[in-house]
Amino acid sequence: MTRVANFSAGPSVLPVSVLERAQKELLNYNGTGMSVMEMSHRSQDFQEIMEEAEALLRELLKIPDNFHVLFLQGGASLQFSMVPFNLLTTNHKADYIMTGSWAKKAIAEASKLGDITIITPTNPLTEIPSYNQESFQFDADYVHITTNNTIEGTRFSELPNTGTIPLVADMSSHILSEEIDVNQFGLIYAGAQKNLGPAGVTVVIVREDLTNKAFTSCPTMLNYQTYVKNQSLFNTPPTFAIYIMKMVLEWIKELGGVTVIEQQNKKKAKWLYDTIDQSKLFNNHVHPKNRSIMNIPFTADCEDLNKEFLQKADEKGLKNLKGHRSVGGMRASLYNAMPFEDVKKLTDFIKEFERTYQQVLT
Incomplete structure (x- = not known):
């Protein structure tokens, strides 16, 4: 079989070596006699997969110890609601930089829970300017950006300077594509289906002090603390997607x-x-x-x-x-x-x- 050149925006191309390994292990993972798809998420074998995936992600992104790494479901679209449910809770204000279609959707969800100020560049389809602390409300609970715009083909070449205001970033379409300093952010989220693995798992990297601010009315499944306390195992996680992601992370590490x-x-x-x-x-x-x-x-x-x-x-x-x-x-x-x-x-x-x-x- 000849593989095509797949330029899909997502779900996207995966490393051939990862696909071949998944094929080889499909019926019998690591001598267990079963597929990862059949394996209990409470089993020791899957616990090791989860732990290795987190360790690799921490190593590759140099994630500090005061950040939690969570493996969730619902894609970036669910994070459009989870972020305000958890962070829009002190002054009920947030600033969103509107650079494209996905930022627009994030704004629509956050606007249901608080006062959202929309900051729109003069030419958002072609250019994203620099932003400093004076660009934002001093009492905003957070500033939200979409660091890479999949549809419009734009990216932040320079991160906004938000001072002490937490910077929240949707990095779905370019996480692990270039080096970042995680310390510049309060929270990063990314659907896996671009650079991390198959659709089904969403990665959230969140600073410790931002994990227990949720509205008291926040649904249990939308509260970051639920997943912090249960090591992303409150309910059945997307086991096979996490397994593939672990192998993609190994592939990146092996490349350098x-x-x-x-x-x-x-x-x-x-x-x-x-x-x-x-x-x-x-x-x-x-x-x-x-x-x-x-x-x-x-x-x-x-x-x-x-x-x-x-x-x-x-x-x-x-x-x-x-x-x-x-x-x-x-x-x-x-x-x-x-x-x-x-x-x-x-x-x-x-x-x-x-x-x-x-x-x-x-």
């Missing part, structure tokens, strides 16, 4: 860690951006300093050309390049497991398509 992954990601992104920038047919409108290295949208001025490009790309085995319906055009997602050779196939095809188009015109 986040430092090496970041270098590779920037190289892959540069290949594609250079090809687009040199093209007379396709454009990327994001300001260079805010260009995502994970999600790269591009488009021709003619919609018929976009459709033709997508059709011919699909025939070449370049899959899932269609841009989000809200912005159109194309989008290539270059997550950690995206092979260099697949990015090369895409850049070669863009050049080939443009040459063919120019020949037709002449």
